[in-house]
Amino acid sequence: MTAALSTDQLAERHAATLDAALDALRTRAYWSPHPEHPKAYGENGTLDAAAGQAAFEALRERRFELDQPGTDGWTGSEVSPYGPRLGIEYPHADVAVLLPAMRAAMRPWREAGPRTRALVCLEILKRINARTHEMAHAVMHTSGQAFTMAFQAGGPHAQDRGLEAVAYACAAQSEVERTAEWVKPQGKREPLTMAKEFTAAPRGIALVIGCNTFPTWNGYPGLFASLATGNPVLVKPHPRAVLPLALTVRTAREVLRETGFSPDLVALAAERDGEGLAKTLAVHPDVRIIDYTGSTAFGDWLEANARQARVHTEKAGVNTVVVDSTADYRGMLSNLAFSLSLYSGQMCTTPQNLLIPRGGIATDAGHKTYDEVVSDLAESVRQLLSDDTRANALLGALVNDQVKERLDAASRIGEVALASRAVTHPDFPDATVRTPVVVKLDGSKPDAEAAYFSECFGPVSFAVAVDSTADAVDLLRRTIREKGAMTVSAYTTSAEVEHLVEQVCLDESAQLSLNLTGGVYVNQTAAFSDYHGTSGNPAANASLCDPAFVTTRFTTVEVRRHP
Amino acid sequence: MTAALSTDQLAERHAATLDAALDALRTRAYWSPHPEHPKAYGENGTLDAAAGQAAFEALRERRFELDQPGTDGWTGSEVSPYGPRLGIEYPHADVAVLLPAMRAAMRPWREAGPRTRALVCLEILKRINARTHEMAHAVMHTSGQAFTMAFQAGGPHAQDRGLEAVAYACAAQSEVERTAEWVKPQGKREPLTMAKEFTAAPRGIALVIGCNTFPTWNGYPGLFASLATGNPVLVKPHPRAVLPLALTVRTAREVLRETGFSPDLVALAAERDGEGLAKTLAVHPDVRIIDYTGSTAFGDWLEANARQARVHTEKAGVNTVVVDSTADYRGMLSNLAFSLSLYSGQMCTTPQNLLIPRGGIATDAGHKTYDEVVSDLAESVRQLLSDDTRANALLGALVNDQVKERLDAASRIGEVALASRAVTHPDFPDATVRTPVVVKLDGSKPDAEAAYFSECFGPVSFAVAVDSTADAVDLLRRTIREKGAMTVSAYTTSAEVEHLVEQVCLDESAQLSLNLTGGVYVNQTAAFSDYHGTSGNPAANASLCDPAFVTTRFTTVEVRRHP
Known part of the structure; x- marks a missing residue:
């Protein structure tokens, strides 16, 4: 397959950012490549405020096209917490068709290796970042956040958390990907010698179950951690907050296609009213990773029932x-x-x-x-x-x-x-x-x-x-x-x-x-420096992002032979 | 508390070995500090063949003393697969007394930090190694392994796997333990500044559920991974293979005491006939980590029911x-x-x-x-x-x-x-x-x-x-x-x-x-180089040892304040 965007081009665009992100994980000093001020956007191919609003308005009252396999109808009934209905319909997936297509896309993605996967993820994040003004309206009119917060938390801060997950995933897999010559002395006899290859192998399809209040901020860590570790990602948005994740999926598919991979590595699973799709998908044998943010009741249900998957949950707590x-x-x-x-x-x-x-x-x-x-x-x-x-x-x-x-x-x-x-x-x-x-x-x-x-x-x-x-x-x-x-x-x-x-x-x-008395608030955490949750108390079994958040998503497969 | 064995002494004895182990994890070349030939033992304070056999015989037909809190009786009915009954009785634990004592021991162990914990673990392993000839008989007469295999797999190879887990744990936690100054620019205003401290914090009591065939080889990775990440470890041996793990617990307690920590960080939970102790302990709210090797039925039960714990299982597969x-x-x-x-x-x-x-x-x-x-x-x-x-x-x-x-x-x-x-x-x-x-x-x-x-x-x-x-x-x-x-x-x-x-x-x-045609066999894996299981197929949800095997055992706790 010829790629419109080669690995060399990706490296030229993003290698420095990836290395800076890897460095930030270690120093945990302040760092972000994503400007948080709305006025910082409008140049270098990014949408300004007016263009972003226009792009959002152009999405309304129509179908949101996604050329994913196995579409068996259309669904959508989002109403903004500010009042207006969005009037957008999304493809409804026939999972019997979609999941096999996603699995079929895995091998070249695995073979691309951790660093190329990371670079592709950075291109996805860059394009999402360029349309932050559009995303801000999408987040505002699904979560009810005020515009500035929707812009920052739904835009650059979410993108930071996604990038952080990519960097963690890249670092963890890079430790694994290697070859080794193993020579064991046998006294006077010839030593035993083996040539070994170690590969970071994905687990299978990853399911992201989105929430209503922070569809991108809470969705991106799992989405990008799973994708960067080689897993296809199926995004099941909250029925009242589909648009921010649909935009995300569309951008991811576009970048995957341009970089020579199958777009089916990322797909949307919008659900019909009362369909309970998350429950069905969560116990599907092909679903091997789940990320969930929401109620304790459903989080507990997932942990107890989705036995075939690694389940990462953020539930309720008392602060x-x-x-x-x-x-x-x-x-x-x-x-x-x-x-x-x-x-x-x-x-x-x-x-x-x-x-x-x-x-x-x-x-x-x-x-x-x-x-x-x-x-x-x-x-x-x-x-x-x-x-x-x-x-x-x-x-x-x-x-x-x-x-x-x-x-x-x-x-x-x-x-x-x-x-x-x-x-x-x-x-x-x-x-x-x-x-x-x-x-x-x-x-x-x-x-x-x-x-x-x-x-x-x-x-x-x-x-x-x-x-x-x-x-x-x-x-x-x-x-x-x-x-x-x-x-x-x-x-x-x-x-x-x-x-x-x-x-x-x-x-x-x-x-x-x-003793917070200034401009830092207990409810805010900064990617690359602060952890969100610990995974060690009942509020969440995952932490954004620690090494455990990514190491659960891949396995190390060894092939050994005599040299 | 004064320690008979100081941190400096521990570092002098073991720092080079720990660094070599950390290096071996990366190169995955052949490495082991534990000689596998029985004749290599007998000097430098290690038991030779005769002394090892005598030590084993001296254990028989008597009580195995362990000064752990909450002993409410004695139990034991091991019979060697080679015929003789061992006649050893072990303390039976009142978990209502023992578990609180174990929790009470945690704080100084956490505060010691990853590297000191690793050095203490290495001292434990060194003393276990010195008594390999005794352990060989204990493994032989509980598992039924032939002597040479019991010696190697139950001795140096198991010790290698334990050391590997310690090294992984040390590396993963060392990435986390740090301080950071975080300075976020605020345009013309003063930057926001925070001082942050990050600590690797244990999850809680770890339960090791031992197996009959490889009590040490399959038990050590979980035991040492949990201990090295700051968790107290309760060892519940298979009722027919108590002795190898009882010896291990006794040595661990001795070293913990000598190094100034509470011996109650490692304890034994031998069970009475038909007591079903593993089930009771596995769902105890204080048990936060479980390592299990055994049947698929009980492994699946643990995964489904021990919801409060991180469960690592090795079950059945078809090779x-x-x-x-x-x-x-x-x-x-x-x-x-x-x-x-x-x-x-x-x-x-x-x-x-x-x-x-x-x-x-x-x-x-x-x-x-x-x-x-x-x-x-x-x-x-x-x-x-x-x-x-x-x-x-x-x-x-x-x-x-x-x-x-x-x-x-x-x-x-x-x-x-x-x-x-x-x-x-x-x-x-x-x-x-x-x-x-x-x-x-x-x-x-x-x-x-x-x-x-x-x-x-x-x-x-x-x-x-x-x-x-x-x-x-x-x-x-x-x-x-x-x-x-x-x-x-x-x-x-x-x-x-x-x-x-x-x-x-x-x-x-x-x-x-x-194409194995020489002296390497598919059923054998070497610590520091080969992985045992992948965690990605139904035979096991854990791999010995990969980063995921240790990152699940601790959390990263951040304390942030203005400087």
Whole structure:
């Protein structure tokens, strides 16, 4: 097959970026090849804001063509959380035709080797990056994220996580791909000699089960880790967030074709209403790898039932902030206010339980009682979101009715320290935009535990009064161990408390941010430096990205013979 | 705590060995620090043959003391496959006491860091190595292996696999353990700066479920991989092969104590008759890692039910030899004869199905019909085992009655090309020693498939007549895919056939040996160079040792703060 884009050309374009990515994994210093400012786009073949919006609008009210094998109809019913229906239909796959086509595409992809696969993945990411403005609208109108967040988290930050996975995959496989001469002495006799070849071999078809809130950010690590390790990838998007992954699949297929590989190495499996396609695909014997982000119930089901596959899950957790003391009271309050407000708390990393000693805390602004801390935090959130334009830009829209129902129910759980407020969106009057609610709970009351000891996904936080910091640390441990946590945060000026919290996080495997008072928020992680999840507590059995995230996706096959 | 053996002393003793092991993993050239000849032992504090035997005899007919917490009685009923009962009783553990003690031992072990943990593991292995002559008897009289094999496979080769796991663990964790300064530019504003620390954190208690046939060789990789990654290890031996692992646990506890760590990082869980302890422990919430070698039924049960743990299994497979053609007919026959005879075929790596075209094969000794190949192989085995002394030294004893029952039943499955012969052991008249049986089957007959398409563990091989080499390759593919395989072997002078078999092994993830005609056998793998299993077919979900074998055992915990 002649390739429009040769391996040499790919290396010329991307080798330096790949090497920089491999280096960043080791140093874990700040690095990204993907600009995060919308104005950085518009030159060198990238779409500017207007072209991106036009491209998105041109997708609406029509069929999204993908020339994949085995299309047996069309499906799609996405409605933007901002109101408008998208009106896009996607090919529905006959998996009895599609899966064999994907398997048939594997061998040349395996034979290409880890570095060529990585370079092809980098070309895919580069083309996705060039259309970030289009993707931003696609993510905004499926997840409900505000535009800037949809642009950054759905664009460059997701692309960073994809590239990180490619780099990890390339490094892990490169350690394996080699030949060896093995010579074992036999005393006075001739030594035994063997020539050995070691190849990184893929497992089989990888299934990515997308989520509604972060279709690209949570989808790319698994997608690119599996593809870069030689596996075909079937993408089953959330039915309300198909478009961002459909665009991704289309770009991947285009690049695969141009580089001389079968486009069927990446395919879309959009589902019909109520089809339950994820369940069917997850237990298919040809599916050998699964990446999933979503509910604990379905994640647990996958882990228990998809026995033929390696299953990577990110499920629900309960994120805690231990508030012991601070040397920057205002900084703490404004940092927390931002964390609670961003995307209306619809992030798996948003803090939920703020554990505050009922005796109050020491701060640079003097001693603050529990009530003062809570009301000051409430005021901080109120001020942050007082302007509707700014509120809309931070909050985005509620992604679905269940989030709104949980928000409404939260006010009845305890004393409301900060009531939720409905915000009107100037461009999208049908959008449900809400500020977060903060509810006061007494940690010593058993009925309060029912509320704070489970995930309440959305703009709901609990200010839990605890007996002491030691009590908070105990509750933190129990929460991580039993419920899991994607993030832990703590504020303290005490080296001893810092040490205690660190020990809990090391004992129970949770990622810890200490004394965040500036422009870094506990709910955000940066690829190449921060890990997202640990894989060691019930919130997720995978970490983005650690070596285990890629080493599960390929095997090492040895062929040995006498030389 | 003062340590009798300091980290500096450990480094002085073992740093060079550890570095050599890390280097061997990369080059995959021949390397071992553990001499495999029995006569190499007896100096430098190692036991010689007489001292080893005496040490073994001194263990018999008494209690095996282990000062672990929570002993609630004594248990043990080992009887040597060679006849004598061992008469040893082991402490029975009250896991409600033992498991908390093991968890309590974790923190200092985690804080010691990857390299110190590796050095402590190397000290354990060195002391185990020094008592190899004692271990050889322990392995012989629990597994039924002949002495030389028990010495080598149960001693230096098992120690090599343990050391390999330590080296992999050290390398994988060392990549993680670091600090980083992260500086993100913010245009004209001050950059965002974070100080980050990354720690390799253990998952929790690791359970090793031992097997009867290779208690140390199959037990050490998981034991040492888990310990070196910071996890306490609870060893649940097979009730008929407790002693080799009890000796191992005792040595580990001794070294841990001397190096200033808690001995409770390694403990034994010997079980009472019919207690089903493995099932209870496997689903205990504190058990987070499991390593298992044994039946497919229990391996599948573990994978399905021990949801709180990372489960590494080696189960049953069906190993195939494709016989297409050879340039060394005598070499092929003698190599196969040895492979079929070694330890009476009681190895998960022993070839079972020899696929031979019914039209015969081309060889350097002229064309050979299917019948000639089979009868020549039978004659080769017969000659190899004609002398009883040599037969006893190669075959060892049948490990249990089930193996003998399968052997007896095999003669009724098809035409017997080579009948099994009972061999008398001069020292152990009660030992059941049997030469292998070779049964002819017609691969085109559906009733034959019932026999060759499932594992028949023990000294039973099927010479399966197939229509052609292409037919053999198809059957090979189907066998690996549906039944799994620990090994694949092929004999061919055709580059095309070689390529076809290689492709099948790469497609279906199986380890391949080509044209073995000398002193390397398909059932043997060498640590640091050969992989045992791939983790990619139904025979095993783990490979000894690849990066995935260790990366599943720890998590990376990050603590970030402003500097």
